[in-house]
Amino acid sequence: MNRLLSETDTAKLLKSLTLPALPAVLSELRAAQSREAGGAELAKIIGRDLGLSAAVLKTANSPSFAAGKLDSLNDALHFLGTANLDSVVTGVALKRALPLPPILGMFWEESTRIAAIAAMLAQRWRMVRPDQAYLFCLFRDCGIPVLTQRFPSYVNTLARAMANPARFIEIEQKSRATSHVVVGYLLARTWFLPELLAQAILYHHDFEQLYDERLLSLDSARLIALARLAEHLMQTRQRHEADPHWVDIQDYILTTLSISSEAYDDAAELVEAMS
Template sequence: MTTAAAQEQTAEEALLRSIRIPPRPSLLVDLQAELGRDDPSPRMIARIIANDVGMSGALLKLANSPFYGAARKAKSVEQAINFLGITNCAALLTGLLARQAIDGNETALNQFWDVSARRALALVFISRRLRLAPPDIAHTFGLFCDIGIPILLNRFSDYQATLDMASGSVSHSFTKVEDVRHSTNHAAIGCLLARNWGLSPDVSWAILHHHDYSVLADDATDDAIRSLVAGSVLAERAIQRYHGNPESLEWQKGGELACRHLGMSEDEAADLLDELHETFHIEH
């Protein structure tokens, strides 16, 4: 390694040490330990969750929402687990713990989590329809996709300006703009958090590549990761449409590659987005 390369690596390591990555919550550690058993117990998982009254109430509210709720309403955490399944409840709880762990401006964070929740909903819908990934993986990826953004907002005073530039850049990828200004980007930070929290490798790698649309045409990249990235491009277009923006820059950059990877025509993608738009309004 050259002296210049060594200095650059040292600077990158110092930068990462200066960025506070929230530690994995102890409740998540306990939950993952139970999920790692050969035969996870819904009753034991319910006991773990019951140790946090706020988490219990929030999980029940999500489980009984129109999108996740069944014909029967869960009256306890254990019922929610039995109705929805262990993995789906674990994914919902992981998202709730992330929301609890991230610091920042309350108003801005509420908006961020609203968009993240909508992205998670969209990716579950798309994954079920196209059989891209298990619902819990799709949901977790959707929630954690942009988790690096509030972390970097806390680290860099001018990061909001970076977001504005990256969101409006036609010629450069979102993460390229971040890299130029801060020597890191929200996808890299999100991947780091996902690994530290013990999330699925598919989730962490998809987070890392979700603005790198070249991977969609790269056969060396695992198909599960490429499918999640492709789904995120569809989800982003749906979210932009829901917010009244008929166009999406991310769709312009990666839409064609995403559809090609998913084996969808432009008309099929449009039909799917129409259905997703209706789902957003039902959930709202």
């Protein structure tokens, strides 16, 4: 299904929502990176925001990147590299821009765990860039907190949709005349994320269309599949919970990723060891 909005529909939707603007620090950081600024200048930009500095250092030391014992921002920037740095700062900025209501309590924690798994698998299988896999997993469902903030009753719609994933977007559309995938897509474009990430956000519930090159590039399809596999492995191997919907989509996921049963088993063991 083509979910792209016309300019008129986009303008109407943006009027009814309040999307967080691109943070100034992120804009400044990207401008510095585009002119290939040195690590000292990048550290200076991030260092002006103590909260951001602490979050970047914490993330670099987390299992997502496994640096371990970095104790300075300069060390963290050197370890992360340019591409990872942009993903980390963008992810931190997103979480700060969208504080969660209590009802979504573990939302960012779960998104971050899924992102860590996806980035690890992307690094291992070399099918998509790990930094893009990480960032996609954080932005994948970012439309949910936006809609929850704007429409408190959306949580009831969300509960119904989560109980029926195959009709998730349909349930949202009937209730709000929009969906979290469209809102997330608009936020991704507002924050100037790569188009392949924006497209993946827009279609990440359309597993049966992962092979449709008219809608999705191969990289976008792989991001969608990798994120859902990471979610499945987190749920079943780290939480030891059932994933009842996996049986309906696993063929789409594994075929898109072109991984063998041996590679799947290997990934499952690696994810279990991360917990």
